[in-house]
Amino acid sequence: MDPHTGAPPAPEPETSRRIRIAPQDPPAAHTASTSERGSFCLAVCGCGWRGPARRSRDLARRDAAEHGAA
Numbered sequence: 001m002d003p004h005t006g007a008p009p010a011p012e013p014e015t016s017r018r019i020r021i022a023p024q025d026p027p028a029a030h031t032a033s034t035s036e037r038g039s040f041c042l043a044v045c046g047c048g049w050r051g052p053a054r055r056s057r058d059l060a061r062r063d064a065a066e067h068g069a070a
């Protein structure tokens with residue numbers, strides 16, 4: 001053993017490598033709500049779904065409810 005080497009200790013190999021576990025897909029949460037577009041009202045959902053434009057907000061709300069139930 002040469003005391004004059006003065007070599008820095010080699011970095012420890014990362015033995016405990018963190019394994020990234022992909023999060024499980026959450027259940028398709030349909031958070032449908034209604035959105036007004038001018039004089040129309042349409043149902044929109046968090047999944048990207050959009051219902052047809054309705055003149056009646058009740059109809060749009062029903063579209064949203066039907067989508068959420070499907």
Ligand SMILES: [Zn+2]
Pocket residue numbers: 029030031032045046047048049067
């Ligand atoms: Zn949806």
